[in-house]
Amino acid sequence: MRQVPAVVFDIGNVLLDWNPRYLYRTIFADEAKAEWFLSEVCSPAWHLEQDRGRPYAQAVAELSARHPDWHAEISAFDTRWLETISGPIPSNVAVLERLKAAGWPVYAITNFPQEKFLVTAEAYPFLNLFDGIVVSGRERLVKPDAAIYRLFLDRFGLPADACVFLDDSAANVESARGVGMQAIHVTPGLDIVPPLRALGVPA
Numbered sequence: 001m002r003q004v005p006a007v008v009f010d011i012g013n014v015l016l017d018w019n020p021r022y023l024y025r026t027i028f029a030d031e032a033k034a035e036w037f038l039s040e041v042c043s044p045a046w047h048l049e050q051d052r053g054r055p056y057a058q059a060v061a062e063l064s065a066r067h068p069d070w071h072a073e074i075s076a077f078d079t080r081w082l083e084t085i086s087g088p089i090p091s092n093v094a095v096l097e098r099l100k101a102a103g104w105p106v107y108a109i110t111n112f113p114q115e116k117f118l119v120t121a122e123a124y125p126f127l128n129l130f131d132g133i134v135v136s137g138r139e140r141l142v143k144p145d146a147a148i149y150r151l152f153l154d155r156f157g158l159p160a161d162a163c164v165f166l167d168d169s170a171a172n173v174e175s176a177r178g179v180g181m182q183a184i185h186v187t188p189g190l191d192i193v194p195p196l197r198a199l200g201v202p203a
Contacts, residue, residue: 006105010167144175
């Protein structure tokens with residue numbers, strides 16, 4: 001008998017609406033200045049290193065040393081982290097909750113700084129529903145590195161073809177498929193129920 005598909009969620013922009021602009025639009029009156037800051041100072045490459053496990057205290061200190069005039073704004077990424085999240089994505093969280101209530105296997109693989117995941121899971125208790133989770137900051141591996149998917153499969157004893165992975169990044173989806181997982185690219189506004197049902201998940 002074929003194993004039922006385990007549903008493996010990404011978190012940012014699949015279950016939580018995350019965007020640092022939510023915070024920095026409250027800090028900068030000029031949106032162009034906020035965009036410059038998030039491109040040139042607290043850039044995606046800078047943030048990725050926290051996803052990879054660099055502590056925020058170290059990250060803020062190092063970046064502030066390079067940009068001393070922006071220390072307060074850099075520190076806000078750390079001290080006001082929860083303001084980078086506007087809230088849950090209700091329709092997708094409802095799918096997670098229905099699957100969990102039905103006893104369906106639910107997991108997560110997320111690029112997330114470990115210290116911020118702990119804070120966020122306190123603020124959003126549905127993040128404690130998973131049967132297992134791989135957090136990049138804890139493992140010092142980030143998607144789309146295939147190693148993070150292999151670690152997940154090995155840790156939880158799951159065959160790749162018995163997993164359905166949902167992620168908002170096309171690169172992450174392709175990497176998951178590359179290790180043999182089924183995957184759904186979650187674009188803004190996508191109703192995830194039909195593609196899940198097409199793969200045998202009664203969402």
